[in-house]
Amino acid sequence: MKTVLITGANKGIGFETARQLAQQGNFVYIGSRDMTNGQKAADTLKAAGITNVAAVQIDVTDIASIRSAKETLSAQSGVLDVLINNSGIAGEQPQQLADGSMENLRNLFETNFFGAVQTTQLLLPLLRLSAAPAIINVSSEVGSLAMHSAPDRRTNWNSYSAYGATKTALNAFTVMLANELRAQNITVNSVTPGYTATDLNAFSGFKTVEEGARPIVQLALSSDRTITGKFFQDGGEVLW
Template sequence: MRTILITGANKGIGFETARQLAQLGNFVYLGSRDLANGQKAADQLKAAGISNVAAIQIDVTDTDSIRKAKTELDSQIGSLDVLINNAAIAGGQIQHMAEYSMDDIRSVFETNYFGAIQTTQIMLPLLRKASAPSIINVSSETGSLTMQTSAERPPNWSNFSTYAATKTALNALTVMLANELREQNITVNSVTPGYTATDLNQFKGFKHVSEGAVPIVKLAMSADRTATGKFFKDGGELPW
């Protein structure tokens, strides 16, 4: 049984990923900024017969909160097999970088990018104790510079420029961490669920959460230790 921590797991893709991974026999910690919401999500899974889950409070923008979560995990488990950095915010629209407010830009980066960095840094001691640990950063196609510069780029992507920039930065983090942690046998990869209907996009996505969680779950369950520093989607790899 693998132990897995998913940030932002009380709803949306994080919650569905937790459901699927727990159904596969893993023990999943549902990270939530608000403990009550996380507990409600865990109780919902338990009511469905999925008992191998637990809620844990973790606000990825608050280092004290992350440290408390790490201390709690330390008291319950010997190691952490998989960290899934899923917590993210979309930010308000429209996000044209030429005019979007700096306060709003900083707010989106604080959760989507810096949150992933500090969560990873604080959880690394637990990951290092696992036999085959993995870090998974939940990204987006909009973070691909290749796709952003393609002639087939959807025109409405400009409405999400700040969000996209945080995911480009997250992808860069994936590459840097993969290079740094390769010799420690810690794999680090990015994965996109695709345009999935969640409250992040006002449920406008064309994929159901059950579909969006599939590539994340597949990566979390992968035994391939050579796959690191890559960007995955459902069905294969994406270009940076």
């Protein structure tokens, strides 16, 4: 059994990831910025017979909140096997980089990038106590520079330019942190759920949350310690 923390897990892909991992016998902390929402999510799973879950308040943009969550995990579990940096916001529209709001861009980076970095930094001591620690950064294909650079790139991705830039930065964090932690046997990978129907995109995605969570769950349960510094989607790797 693994002990897992998923940020932003009270709804959407995060909640479904929590459900699938807990169903497979792992203990899952449902991280939520609002504790009431997190507790409702945990209660929903418990009502369905999935009792190996607990809510924890964690706002990835608030250092004090992350420290408090760390203290809770330390007191209750003493170790963290898998950290899934799932918290993210889509930002406001329009968000093209040529003329988009700098305030919107900063807000996006604060949650999607800096939030993941500082959450990881503060929880690394608990991960180092695990026999097989893993960090999973939930990214997006709109963060792939290779896909944006392809001749047949999707022009409608321009609507997600600012959001995509935060995911590109998150992918860079994945590669560089993987290199830093390789000798410590801590794996670090990015994964994209794909275009999944959640409130992040007003439920316009073509994948279900069950499908979107699948590659995250597979990576979280992987026992292959050589897989690190990679970018995955359902079915294989994604070009950076």
